[in-house]
Amino acid sequence: MDRNKTLYQLGVEYEQAAKVVKNxxxxxxxxxxxxxxxxxxxxxxxxxxxxxxxxxxxxxxMDIARHLKSYYSGEDEKTYGGAAA
Numbered sequence: 001m002d003r004n005k006t007l008y009q010l011g012v013e014y015e016q017a018a019k020v021v022k023n024x025x026x027x028x029x030x031x032x033x034x035x036x037x038x039x040x041x042x043x044x045x046x047x048x049x050x051x052x053x054x055x056x057x058x059x060x061x062m063d064i065a066r067h068l069k070s071y072y073s074g075e076d077e078k079t080y081g082g083a084a085a
Contacts, residue, residue, distance in 0.1 A: 007068045007069070007071045007072070008068065008069050008071075010068050011064070011065045011066070011067070011068030011069035011070075011071075012065070012069070014061050014062075014064045014065035014068060015061070015062070015065040015069075017061050018058050018061035018062045018065060021054055021057050021058045021061060022058055024054055025051055025054045025055060025058065028047055028050055028051045028054065029051060031047055032044060032047045032048065032051070035047070
């Protein structure tokens with residue numbers, strides 16, 4: 001394991017993790033679609049809750065990735081409300 005990664009490299013890793021989460025979302029959505037003809041609304045509720053949580057994880061990972069990848073470019077100050085120099 002490389003301990004001396006740049007912030008940009010860490011950002012790329014966060015993007016990759018976000019893609020994994022997005023794939024999990026897609027799989028859960030397929031499961032949910034298959035339940036539409038089913039009477040089991042409790043299972044659908046559980047899947048919707050899991051999908052919602054996964055979307056939050058995805059957005060957080062993408063936000064962190066953007067922040068890390070653009071840390072030295074100054075774009076973060078505009079995006080995250082920092083003071084311009």
